[in-house]
Amino acid sequence: MCYKKMKKTFITKIPDKPGSFLKTVKIISELGLNITRVSYNNSIDTNTLFVEVAGESDDIKKAYSILKNDGFLFKEDNANVILMEFKMMDKPGILLPILELIHQYNFNISYISSQENSTDYQYFRMALYIDNPYKVDDFLKNVTNLCEVRIITYDKTEKNLDNTVFYISFANGAAKKLDLNKDKINDLISNSNLIMQILDEKNLSPYKTFEYIAKFADLLSKYRGLNFAPRISTRCFKDYTIHAIEPECGSNTYIIENKEGLIFVDSGFAIYKDEMVKLLSVMFDDFTNRKKTLIITHPDIDHLGLVSLFDKIYVNQIMYENFKLENEQRPNFREQYRNHEPYVKISKILSKYTPPLMQQLIVVDDLQQRDNTMIGETIINGLHFQFYNGNGGHSKGEMIITLDNIVFPGDIIVNPTGYTTEQKEFNQLAPYLMSSVNMDSKLAKYERELVQKKLTDENVVCYGHGAPYWGPSL
DSSP states (O other): OOOOEEEEEEEEEOOSSTTHHHHHHHHHHHTTOEEEEEEEOTTTOTTEEEEEEEEEHHHHHHHHHHHHHTTOBSOOOOOEEEEEEEEEESSTTTTHHHHHHHHHTTOEEEEEEEEOOSSSEEEEEEEEEESOGGGHHHHHHHHTTTSEEEEEEOOTTOTTSOTHHHHHHHHHHHHHHHTOOHHHHHHHHHHHHHHHHHHHTTTOOHHHHHHHHHHHHHHHHHTSGGGOOOEEEEEEOSSOEEEEEEOSSSOOEEEEEETTEEEEEOOOOGGGHHHHHHHHHHHSTTGGGSOEEEEOSSOOGGGOTTGGGOSEEEEOHHHHHHHHHHHTTOOOTTTTSTTTHHHHHHHHHHHTOOOOOGGGEEEOOOSOOOTTSEEEEEEETTEEEEEEEOOSSSSTTOEEEEETTEEEEETSSOOGGGOOHHHHHHHTHHHHHHSOSSSSHHHHHHHHHHHHHHOOTTOEEEESSSOOBOOTTO
């Protein structure tokens, strides 16, 4: 027979005589249950003791029945204890409105602790005994207007507990790792809720949602600073050199170097801007003052991290319209797609994305748009580039860029067999959270097959993700 593990907090009333607590512990212990926390709060009642136990659900039911029959329980309920930490300014009276709010919701305090830390803030830890889990959502919304709140522990097996507990816990964890302010935390919570709603339609657990988003934040944070160690490769051609930078998270960045300057194709996540500038300053002499130009394969934010470094950014007309929407604080083309909207917004928050300015953009289109047809060409630093629109299967506004026999397909075709272990771990997150990384999977498959048929062994292919193919002679 399979038994379910769970936790339960009992509010016990201990008679004022020797051995009362011992008797309570014996009842619990003889059933094989583990006491995980004991809290005494004489502000409620000198005889009141909160006892949290863990064990098999059937054994907990037996303990409940015995304690009730022996008169050790106050009442029957489905309450939960949530341990919270409140961060507040260190000044007189600051705790009062929080205590008043707790009283307003009729929550019992089973534990409270505070300690000075030589800062302008105090951290109060309180365990709140909540007899109605549906009050949690409203309480947290109100208390976060008073101060920052961190959920430390709660009973995750309780199905009736409001999902806001998950949101607060997750968002504060991400905030600590990625230095997010309160507005960003609120946006993160809101969009996490949207993802949960979308995935709930597929009968997927909300726990999985938070697990994946938390992992997204963890990995972005993990590879910052000294841990930023992208795979780098370089190939020399007749008139130029191409450098490929493949970070652990985000798109590849390609840099075409000749005597006139540096031409970038895509540029990774914005969160790694400082790391990239430090790396580029080592790779290229006088990097800050060198002529730099950017070409974008498509307007996904993991390709746009360094846009602020460039005076000129080459895009097609659809990308131009996408960035115009963002500069007007309106949803971009991916955000207009329901399954992708919350993921894109979360990615913007966590990666610290800002769109390019409209005055930076140069539109390459000089012909009427036709799918898979050349839409324009231009000379940059003496090199001849050609531009071809995609069909929007992966991302609306995608285009393929060519230079001689070198092809930059963006994410129309990627190289998953060329992922590093770190890249593989990160790249598995987006398909789950967006249902698919493509805006139209059928169109994306058709275009991928079409492009692959046109490629030959003589082409050098600089994929948006995964190791580039440098050609047969290299």
